[in-house]
Amino acid sequence: MKKAVIVGTGLGAMTTALRLSSRGYAVEMVEKYHQPGGRLNQFKKDGFTFDLGPTFFSMTYEFEEFRKDVGMEKLPFTFRDLDVLYSVNFRGSDKRYMIYRDLDKLAAEFEAVEPNFREKMDKFLAGAASFFHDTEYLVLKRNYDSVFQYLMTLLRVPVKYSPKLLRSVWSEMERHFESREVKEIFSLVAFFLGATPFDTPAIYTILSYTELVHDGYHNVVGGMYKIVDGLKKELDKAGVKMHFNTEVVDYISENGTIKAMVDQNGNTWEADLFVVNADAAWFRHKIFKRKKFTEPKMDKLKWTLAPFTMYLGLDTKLEGVPLHNYFLGDNFKEYSGKIFKNDIKLDQPYYYVNIVSKSDPESAPEGCESVFVLCPVPDMRFKPDWSDSEQIAENIIKDLSGRIGVDLDKHIISKTVMNPVEWRDAFNLYKGSGLGLGHDLDQIGGFRPKNFDEEFSNVFYVGASTVPGTGLPMAVISSKLVTERITKAYGPVHK
Numbered sequence: 001m002k003k004a005v006i007v008g009t010g011l012g013a014m015t016t017a018l019r020l021s022s023r024g025y026a027v028e029m030v031e032k033y034h035q036p037g038g039r040l041n042q043f044k045k046d047g048f049t050f051d052l053g054p055t056f057f058s059m060t061y062e063f064e065e066f067r068k069d070v071g072m073e074k075l076p077f078t079f080r081d082l083d084v085l086y087s088v089n090f091r092g093s094d095k096r097y098m099i100y101r102d103l104d105k106l107a108a109e110f111e112a113v114e115p116n117f118r119e120k121m122d123k124f125l126a127g128a129a130s131f132f133h134d135t136e137y138l139v140l141k142r143n144y145d146s147v148f149q150y151l152m153t154l155l156r157v158p159v160k161y162s163p164k165l166l167r168s169v170w171s172e173m174e175r176h177f178e179s180r181e182v183k184e185i186f187s188l189v190a191f192f193l194g195a196t197p198f199d200t201p202a203i204y205t206i207l208s209y210t211e212l213v214h215d216g217y218h219n220v221v222g223g224m225y226k227i228v229d230g231l232k233k234e235l236d237k238a239g240v241k242m243h244f245n246t247e248v249v250d251y252i253s254e255n256g257t258i259k260a261m262v263d264q265n266g267n268t269w270e271a272d273l274f275v276v277n278a279d280a281a282w283f284r285h286k287i288f289k290r291k292k293f294t295e296p297k298m299d300k301l302k303w304t305l306a307p308f309t310m311y312l313g314l315d316t317k318l319e320g321v322p323l324h325n326y327f328l329g330d331n332f333k334e335y336s337g338k339i340f341k342n343d344i345k346l347d348q349p350y351y352y353v354n355i356v357s358k359s360d361p362e363s364a365p366e367g368c369e370s371v372f373v374l375c376p377v378p379d380m381r382f383k384p385d386w387s388d389s390e391q392i393a394e395n396i397i398k399d400l401s402g403r404i405g406v407d408l409d410k411h412i413i414s415k416t417v418m419n420p421v422e423w424r425d426a427f428n429l430y431k432g433s434g435l436g437l438g439h440d441l442d443q444i445g446g447f448r449p450k451n452f453d454e455e456f457s458n459v460f461y462v463g464a465s466t467v468p469g470t471g472l473p474m475a476v477i478s479s480k481l482v483t484e485r486i487t488k489a490y491g492p493v494h495k
């Protein structure tokens with residue numbers, strides 16, 4: 001029986017562990033944090049339960065594919081469709097735009113600002129749909145052995161899509177819509193990738209198609225951490241052991257293979273093969289100390305914005321505020337251009353608010369609300385000092401109070417702030433970047449850190465930091481791709 005040690009217990013790791021175990025591998029997992037899930041995590045405080053990071057996702061069918069692949073009868077968690085995907089409010093306006101999946105209802109929301117919205121949106125989505133379906137299997141869900149192989153694959157993408165590679169999300173919006181509101185709202189998908197619409201290639205407008213038409217958005221009954229709880233139970237059944245508070249800091253190699261990973265206490269973790277779920281660039285930088293991944297080289301790469309997150313327990317209900325909300329300013333272009341490099345003050349930030357107790361009341365005591373705030377901020381290359389975190393938190397609370405008409409300061413009974421330094425230290429995120437490497441054309445596909453190691457033949461990588469990219473469904477696809485690589489090299493032990 002072949003043995004695999006997996007470094008990390010993020011979604012990519014847990015799904016890989018089950019895929020390998022179902023193929024007869026013995027699997028053991030080592031995790032730096034005190035519980036599984038990676039960024040898909042949870043904490044409980046003052047009677048409230050908070051999901052740490054992810055709040056919703058698309059492409060649920062990737063979880064179904066995974067379920068069938070591992071021979072599970074039923075997924076051990078339940079999706080919940082979101083009918084209002086999210087709401088958007090611009091600073092200085094009382095209007096709250098509701099982003100409905102129902103395109104007729106959506107059109108009614110924008111009637112006043114964008115004439116012929118439905119017609120324009122249908123055209124925009126049709127373009128995104130055909131690109132998505134023509135490239136999903138051809139480009140996205142594939143392993144690449146080399147940049148050359150990747151480029152050869154791109155040559156097979158119909159030439160009519162080339163402009164989408166050259167344009168930004170923002171210029172794609174400008175081609176279809178006129179109003180500032182529509183352009184800004186539907187280019188928010190770039191922020192979901194940790195970047196801005198001005199530097200994200202137009203190919204990512206496919207996300208508008210996946211959110212509005214293809215699969216919509218979903219969360220999970222009982223909170224997002226039910227995914228991890230459910231997978232952990234399946235892993236326990238499969239006999240996969242997890243070791244927490246165990247950080248890999250070194251390795252022992254022999255003849256081009258790794259013999260063992262070494263943790264902070266000097267314990268060795270031996271196996272036939274290793275799957276690294278820690279950030280694939282960070283691991284090559286920090287643990288393998290590769291020349292291509294020195295700090296100056298890492299710093300030159302394009303990293304996504306860092307998370308500044310806040311978890312509030314309120315002793316009141318927020319009537320009339322929907323589940324997912326974006327609060328934007330009135331200087332979208334200026335803000336987007338300056339936020340990355342810390343060239344703009346964080347006194348009037350843009351942020352996202354999720355009131356998880358709206359869909360999962362058990363996350364807060366009776367009559368209370370459990371609130372998550374995510375504000376994308378510069379990473380530590382541009383803002384290393386976060387001693388002003390309390391002030392930034394206060395700025396957001398004040399701004400939000402004004403916009404929802406509730407003096408939050410009077411109702412906060414639990415407050416936790418997590419800044420980029422804390423995110424970095426919790427999960428080894430490079431300089432606090434929340435979603436790792438960005439999705440620029442030179443950092444995706446064959447250009448992204450590979451899911452196999454360049455030097456050690458028995459080391460593989462899985463998760464959002466390698467192919468195909470960031471987000472929960474991508475981490476699940478990533479586990480499929482790495483399993484394909486591993487079984488090609490070592491064979492399925494059975495199945």
Ligand SMILES: Cc1cc2nc3c(=O)[nH]c(=O)nc-3n(C[C@H](O)[C@H](O)[C@H](O)COP(=O)(O)OP(=O)(O)OC[C@H]3O[C@@H](n4cnc5c(N)ncnc54)[C@H](O)[C@@H]3O)c2cc1C
Pocket residue numbers: 007008009010011012013030031032033037038039040052053054055056057058246247248249277278279307309374426427428434435462463464465470471472473475
């Ligand atoms: C604030 C925030 C909000 C997000 N919201 C969404 C959302 O709404 N929807 C969505 O789809 N995605 C969202 N994401 C992205 C999503 O969380 C990630 O893409 C996904 O969870 C990454 O999974 P992964 O498999 O790459 O592993 P990760 O979650 O990165 O886990 C890797 C694990 O490896 C461990 N590790 C690292 N180094 C070592 C080491 N040396 N030794 C041992 N263990 C180690 C870490 O502690 C961690 O547990 C969000 C991310 C953040 C930060």
